[in-house]
């Protein structure tokens with residue numbers, strides 16, 4: 401079904417302006433000029449302290465399949481400008497026909513905990529190619545990173561309790577649902593209700609039953625009985641169709657019959673009302689009836705904040721079903737990841753770093769061919785340094801806050817590691833696919849090495865990320881020079 405909507409290769413999955421710029425580079429004979437772009441977000445989502453990188457596998461698959469097919473070129477040939485003449489010359493379309501990606505891509509592995517301003521991806525290669533990739537790479541990385549981060553927050557609130565992702569019915573279309581299931585699993589959900597995601601991605605699938613099952617029988621007792629008869633090895637009874645606590649008692653009755661037949665009731669599900677109060681009362685009823693191991697599953701518009709609150713209220717919920725607010729990233733529907741040019745090669749072969757100015761310090765870009773070095777002390781993450789890989793790290797070993805140069809820090813560490821790893825060289829993939837289990841484990845392990853104050857939902861502590869002092873000085877000089885030349889221009893024109 402997905403394939404009816406779109407089939408790879410998907411070179412046209414880009415904004416038109418990427419193609420108009422590509423055309424311009426081609427006409428100027430600059431198509432092959434080498435450039436470096438970085439993909440990064442400026443601030444972690446949900447006013448939180450971190451993000452979980454995700455979506456790289458799909459990005460690499462996209463790049464591996466990148467090409468313009470005959471129907472793409474035919475479509476581009478049909479586009480016209482405001483004089484009704486073709487937008488693109490035939491020679492350009494022939495160039496696209498021959499285009500095979502030759503870019504180098506370095507990326508942080510999926511499941512890595514990342515922070516604002518740090519490149520998640522670095523693309524280096526012919527400027528025409530780099531430019532065409534901006535939109536699809538952002539599309540693929542932004543969404544999954546957002547959802548993996550949301551899932552990580554929800555899993556943090558739930559502690560050791562499993563999260564079941566129930567979002568398919570509320571997700572943004574088919575791909576939104578599948579990508580969300582994948583990203584949610586990376587971020588820490590334990591299973592999904594989406595069976596296609598289970599089949600395609602190997603995510604464990606889990607589920608209970610709906611109110612309609614109960615409503616389709618004359619009584620709740622008969623509904624639970626018949627469900628137990630049909631599916632004795634997967635019995636989680638939804639108890640709130642009529643009266644929740646009566647429903648729990650009813651589930652216990654059926655649980656006893658089930659036990660006589662050699663099966664154990666898995667638990668009950670609450671889907672409305674005061675989930676703290678009802679779970680505490682339900683727990684008492686289950687324990688008194690001889691079902692101390694029966695789990696209480698809860699659902700109903702849950703998110704990390706409600707789960708955190710339910711925990712502090714002493715709720716007895718052991719498994720959390722979370723749909724809408726997870727897969728739609730309800731409180732922040734998009735991650736504002738961007739993709740910016742940072743260096744360009746000149747005719748003499750030397751690299752020219754590039755900076756984009758902004759009135760807002762956070763929007764002034766970071767020039768160079770960047771790498772991120774993570775510093776750890778006794779296994780705990782203590783700070784990240786963004787540095788120019790072609791220049792190396794300044795021996796002063798200091799990071800400077802990119803928004804406030806007065807904030808500086810020396811990172812005293814026991815280990816350090818570079819986050820961006822080679823994933824493509826000359827258009828060929830050089831890193832193997834990772835299993836979702838390994839990616840999920842990375843996220844979990846890195847999250848455990850992050851100080852709890854950075855994981856806090858409200859006003860989290862800011863993790864130290866800064867520029868290598870040499871890079872800071874270069875950037876500062878470039879900003880001053882760019883501002884100075886604008887003033888000079890203004891003076892000459894007035």
Ligand SMILES: Nc1ncnc2c1ncn2[C@@H]1O[C@H](COP(=O)(O)OP(=O)(O)OP(=O)(O)O)[C@@H](O)[C@H]1O
Pocket residue numbers: 671672673674675676677699700701702706709710713
């Ligand atoms: N003890 C609690 N503390 C904080 N939030 C809770 C508590 N119990 C339930 N909630 C949350 O409050 C919201 C209640 O929403 P809503 O008014 O839709 O529930 P409901 O009327 O019980 O259920 P429904 O309308 O689905 O039948 C949900 O997001 C739910 O997760």
Ligand SMILES: O=P(O)(O)OC[C@H]1O[C@H](OP(=O)(O)OP(=O)(O)O)[C@H](O)[C@@H]1O
Pocket residue numbers: 566567569570610671699700701702721722723724725
């Ligand atoms: O609440 P979510 O986090 O999105 O989790 C998924 C919801 O989907 C189901 O409800 P259903 O679609 O039957 O509608 P409901 O909201 O009326 O219960 C289920 O009972 C959950 O409440």
Ligand SMILES: O=C(O)c1cccnc1
Pocket residue numbers: 566567593606607608609669699721723
């Ligand atoms: O299995 C469930 O309980 C389930 C699945 C999807 C949505 N809500 C609940």
